[in-house]
Amino acid sequence: MTAFSQLETPAVLIDVDRIEANLRRAQDYADSHGLKLRPHIKTHKLPRFAKRAMELGAVGITVQKLGEAETMADAGITEIFLPYNIIGPAKLKRLRALADRVNISVTADSAETVDGLSSTFADSAKPLTVLVECDTGMGRCGVQTPETALALAHKISQSPGLLFGGLMTYPAAGQVEANQSWLAAAREKLTVAGLASPIISNGGTPDLWRAHEVTAATEHRPGTYIYMDRFQVGKGVGEWTDCALTVLATVVSRPTENRAIIDAGSKSLTSDTLGLQGFGLIENYPDAVITGLSEEHGTIDLSNCPIKPAIGEQLRIIPNHACVVSNLFDEVTLISGSEIIETVPVAARGRVD
């Protein structure tokens, strides 16, 4: 019998005490360095945690999809940053509707995106704030050079219905100096050109505690920091005792001496390895290795475990990547230590568009 034996598995447990500590730690860090925090809600998708982060000092939230923005706006959050190229008539219409009720800003990395935004907001009384997305090393979206950042900033500032808001990057983990150099060079070009850049938005949990080294940035957008996970602990960003999200699973089979099968597979833990061996850390059985996942089965190698779990035993697993787990569960159970508080719906789960 564990404290959670009344819960059906697989289930997601969220420790609210750890949430509070994680939010405070990051806000205190940001405050001490004069950085603003605009946390990414993709990790938890829960309005209550978004609001709590703002109560503690965050200047707004970051979302990745219009559907997430709509859910958060419905919950009463009014400062929303959507760092994505919003493209196509249906999505532009939704963006315009959102802008009528909350303060929403977006990014663009191409003339095509800017033109779509401008034609949507040209007749709006309230201009849309648009930041230029910069590829400072990640190799994903973003303009490729400070020169093209300046050119696109010019275009935004000259486009009807739009306001140039600054620069945004999601940097490559660990490349703090390169990120800083890129942003500083772009900021310099903007200054010389007489273009004010009120926001320079940096992001990511992997380099959260080095955010102050990116002096060109005015703010940081961490996401995973609220839950932490096996990947972040591996990178030294947090401790195991900071991990607020665990997947509760049950041992459903012990086919051999050294094999256990649990009822959490890729539909609970996801196939994300993030380069790690195994699919999560099992609390109380740190020497066990989750060697494989199919959709509804997790296969565990117990060879190195002096004590081995029995059929029916519940296990708590810290996943490799917490954000993707949140997207798989319709509801999560809030806990405080070993006490269950309540089970709540994941409001912005499955907002694919």
Added chain:
Amino acid sequence: MTAFSQLETPAVLIDVDRIEANLRRAQDYADSHGLKLRPHIKTHKLPRFAKRAMELGAVGITVQKLGEAETMADAGITEIFLPYNIIGPAKLKRLRALADRVNISVTADSAETVDGLSSTFADSAKPLTVLVECDTGMGRCGVQTPETALALAHKISQSPGLLFGGLMTYPAAGQVEANQSWLAAAREKLTVAGLASPIISNGGTPDLWRAHEVTAATEHRPGTYIYMDRFQVGKGVGEWTDCALTVLATVVSRPTENRAIIDAGSKSLTSDTLGLQGFGLIENYPDAVITGLSEEHGTIDLSNCPIKPAIGEQLRIIPNHACVVSNLFDEVTLISGSEIIETVPVAARGRVD
């Protein structure tokens, strides 16, 4: 403008003509070999396709979770096989409630599971049919030898409230001969012991067209065959033109000459590689490689593409693994060729327990 330009992306398109052809092909194959078909609905999670398979001759459906069984029972399906160890009071109670309204059977691979089932059904007027899960090579759940299969079959047949139903395996792909040998040996032991084994249930799409070689089996449980996917085509199980599920995505960025970013990431395509390079095949751009996914971005290498997609262009992607995609979308859009039929909810999506 494509035929689907009015759809917001990412979206899942399901070609019903290909569904019909895939269902018929498998049923015709099974009929011609005197095999029964008990298709797995985990791939689509849609009652309409489960019903259509049964109209074409399937003897019932297979599900992997109680929640899936409940959804299918609600939709009027009455022959349900749940090949899983059902453990713990809450789940056993749900199983008993299901058994009161549909014909449901389950599997067990341990005395612990059998004891739980027996104590739940001991006072039931209708005994629960339980098959022994056999590990014929997969290395997941299942008894390890034909001898232990016989012993557990004995235990089931002597347990109040239970009826021994036969054997079940999810075999390792490609190990057809080993699977056949294992099952034949176990069946022989059961026969010698005077234990009737009405069902010997084999499974999997990878070896679907070799199912008749497993002469010990009475039935087959394919899942992915209804949609097919990049993995199955790679294994030669189907052709590209059999693939019924595609993910519709939009190019949101073209940061460099040879890079495109789409709005489908791991939240749409999943991180499942199944050992393949890249995360899906892009129709019309077969030389493009989806090299990386983050949650809401897919990164595409266009180096080998003579023609390259433009910002705003919609792409159709055949995913590596269709089943896991179904679990990520609240709704899918049924199509016939280039014509949209309707958008329907994925009834059994997210049934984690």
